[in-house]
Amino acid sequence: MPYKLQESFLNTARKKRVKVSVYLVNGVRLQGRIRSFDLFTILLEDGRQQTLVYKHAITTIVPHEKLEIEFEEAGVPGQG
Secondary structure (H helix, E strand, O other), X not given: OHHHHHHHHHHHHHHOOOEEEEEEOOOOEEEEEEEEEOOOEEEEEXXXXXXXXXXXXEEEXXXXXXXXXXXXXXXXXXXX
16 A cells, blocks of 8 residues: 555656656765656656656655645545
């Protein structure tokens, strides 16, 4: 079930082309838009370059604007 919430969050950010900040376990901050993602990676794009980030290296993803996520679709009971 947690993957469905993650997938909904990432897919909403991707579809709406919302800029995000991605914080890594080593403290590095990456910024860009989510171009694509799968079970293990996220492809970020900032207009100049693409960066493939492994999810296990990520601590936090912060959208630069509020995302309206459909929680029922994400499989989270009691939300929405």
